[in-house]
Amino acid sequence: MSHIHRMPFGATVHGGGVDFALWAPSMDRIVLVHTPAGGAASSHAMQRSADGWHRLTLAEAGHGDSYAYRLPDGTTMPDPASRFNPQDVHGPSRIVDPGRFAWTDTAWRGRPWHEAVIYELHVGTFTEEGTFQAARERLGELAELGITAVELMPLADFPGARNWGYDGVLQFAPDASYGSPDDLKALVDTAHALGLMVLLDVVYNHFGPEGNYLHACCPEFFDAAQHTPWGSAINFGGPGSRTVRDFFIHNALYWVEEFHFDGLRMDAIHAIRDASPMHIVREIREALNAGPARERPVHLVLENDANQASLLARDGNGLPVAGTAQWNDDLHHAVHVLATGERDGYYADYADDAAAGFARALAEGFVYQGQPSAFRGGEPRGEPSTQLPSTAFVSYLQTHDQVGNRAFGERIHALGDPVLVRAALACVLLSPHVPMFFMGDEFAASSPFLYFCDFGPELASAVAEGRRAEFGRFAAFADEAARARIPDPNAAETFQASKLRWRERGTRAHFAHLCKVQQLLDVRHRLLVPHLAGALGAGSHGCEEGVIRVQWELSGKRLHLLANFGTQPAAEAAAPAGALLYSWGIVADAAGLQLERGAVHATLEDMAGG
Incomplete structure (x- = not known):
């Protein structure tokens, strides 16, 4: 085949x-x-x-x-x-x-989206070898844990031997530092044999700064009148744009058809300049629906800082008209403020009542649904999202962005209050959202994930200086000596430091965390997932002194979540109805539930006729 x-x-x-x-x-x-x-x-x-x-x-x-x-x-x-x-x-x-290439996955018909538990990984740092073959050998451990979808960070050929992938310039060529196209196909083939979906992160909003020859041979590919942080915008709407649009539509189809990927994650679509009657995201969805999605589910996940709920809308059959789901940075930002107390930059928008923001994100998806954002100078941000199913949101405690964009690449387990981090993880995994791990989250990896690249000398120097200057806006890096400690993105040691240390997985503290994750995922798959298909609309939520209550109506069930993110234990909380799914830090007495700080309590209640 x-x-x-x-x-x-x-x-x-x-x-x-x-x-x-x-x-x-x-x-x-x-x-x-x-x-x-x-x-x-x-x-x-x-x-x-x-x-x-x-x-x-x-x-x-x-x-x-x-x-x-x-x-x-x-x-x-x-x-x-x-x-x-x-x-x-x-x-x-x-x-x-x-x-x-001889495929063996002829029986593979994909998996429905509500079953997704995503694991984001960077091929170069996921294993010591940093290859498709080495990653393939680890897939069994992810499937055993309860992961159902692996999301690969971008693979489009980039300059040098190491890169996050967002500097790709050859959209159809898997980077050779990871292996051959057949090696990538073997990875996908093996994943399907294990019941794992494979998603690919694609970048359609810009090309990298080195090695893009399209400017030389085909300036029509770009719209000089439209500017982005990476230079002239890709021409999605001007003269000649039909061929440009077809280039990216074929790229989406290429990965799904030729490599048998189960879906794509589209990077930063808010940076795509497209005022066409049909946005390129919608046109890609239509092309997928007319092609490979006729035979198996094909998922389209968006990153969109604009919180455009309209791009996540469902049709009369409950199917997505464009995006299947969106990365939910609102939820992440609220959790990060809760767990770490940090309020710099965009975290300032979540600082007033982070627990209430987290509760709203769990119930409704977006925190910002049209209200002004102080970080954006008072500009309104987002669209109402209460009409969307909870599975339209991919939620997480961290991603490559939120870890790697820190000066020293620290993970939330190294930064946050461990009690609150544990509670937030349980809330995300027991919610109807689609949960996502960044590689190593499952065992609380100690390795950082730093920003790294491998540009030519002149560009390399500019990137290193620019990164250090960017952090100069923060008080912790106000003096030159502090900025000098920020790792050089182009140094091979920066890349090496970012590799997962798999031996940690078996040590006591890390193994205990791994077991907790596996327990929560087992509960999710056995008791929640069967009721997620077809569930529509937002949940309800409340928050008082850091104690959050959220409930969602699923197919035949009502899910209740109670958690204490306050500074003190909470007393006399009313016990939610239903069969117990999970409980930690709870003592029941005649007055109700006594919640320790970081307590989480989840129940599943039968609805009338359910």
């Missing part, structure tokens, strides 16, 4: 050789440089059509050969739609015949 996504650009292998296609309307002439495996390079002029496509069929080309495009000014560049670039982003592309 093979999976092949056909697309109008790139190198396409067939019985008569290889078709090459590049869209470059500004170029009068493009030359293909072809190098067979073990042979000498040869040059071939491509045919230009009136609509700016340059095409060539080469009968002698085949799988494993290298090729590149030469521009009129002599610049030699890889294919923007390269399937593999083993010599990094400045080197030639390699022809890949995707039909050669």
Whole structure:
């Protein structure tokens, strides 16, 4: 069984050789440089059509050969739609015949979204080896724990040997530092055999600062009138945008069809400049629905600082019109303030009553649903989210962003009050939201996750200086000596320090945390998940002196959650109805429930007719 996504650009292998296609309307002439495996390079002029496509069929080309495009000014560049670039982003592309990989997951039909428990990982630091093969060997442990979906941080080929992935420039080429395309397919194939979905983080709002040759060969790919933090915006709405939109739509289909991914996480869609009648996110959803989603569930997860609930809306059949779910930073920020007391930056918006904010996020998804944000200068933020199902929100105590954007990459287990961190984790895992772990959360890993990259010397120096200057706004880094202690992102040691220390998993304190996580996930899968399908609308919530109460109506059940995030024990709390799911820090007496600080109590009540 093979999976092949056909697309109008790139190198396409067939019985008569290889078709090459590049869209470059500004170029009068493009030359293909072809190098067979073990042979000498040869040059071939491509045919230009009136609509700016340059095409060539080469009968002698085949799988494993290298090729590149030469521009009129002599610049030699890889294919923007390269399937593999083993010599990094400045080197030639390699022809890949995707039909050669033999899949074994023919019985795989995906999993419904309400069963998702996500594990976000960075391939390079998830294991000591930092490869697809090494990650594949760890998947069994995640499945045994109760994880049902692995989310890979971006894989699009980036400059150098190490990167978070958000500096990718070759959208179709898995970075060679992790292995070959077939190695990635083997990882997905193994995951499916274990019952794990695999999601991929994709970046459609910008290209990285090094190795993006599209500016040279195809300036039509960008809209100079629209600016982003990374320069000119990608052209999703101007002249020529149809081909640009198709590039990214095909990219989404490529990962889902050719690599059999179960869905995508779209990075920072608030930074996409698209005023078209149909936003690119919606068009990608429609393309997925018309293609692979006809045979299995395909999930689309958004990161969207604008809290646009409209992009998470459901149709008359309860299916998403665009995003399946959104990363819920509002919930994270409220939890972070609760557990650490930090109030700098965007945390200031959650500082007035973080417990109440956490309760609202659990019940309704977004904390900011249109009210003004002080951090954003009083601008209103967000849209009402109470009409959405709780499974439209992916919630967590930390992510790569919230850990790695700290100067020293500390995890919340190293920063927060352990009693409150434990309570918050139980609340998230016992809520109807889709929970997510950042790799190592499950055993309270001690390793940091730092910002790292591997740029050329000039850019590397600018990135290191810029990062230290950015932290200069904070009191803790006001003096130069403090800023100098911030790890250099380009140093190999920064990358090495960020690798998980798997040996910790078996030590006493870390193993105890792992067992608690496994207990909570077992409760979730056995008792909650069967009632999450079809549950619609927000829950109700309340908060008094740090004690939160939240309840949700599920399919035939009512879920109650009671937790004490106050500074003192709480007395005489009314006991919620229903069968006990989980309880910690609770003493029941004639007056009701006595809650220790950090107590959590969850019950599941039968509803009339349920």
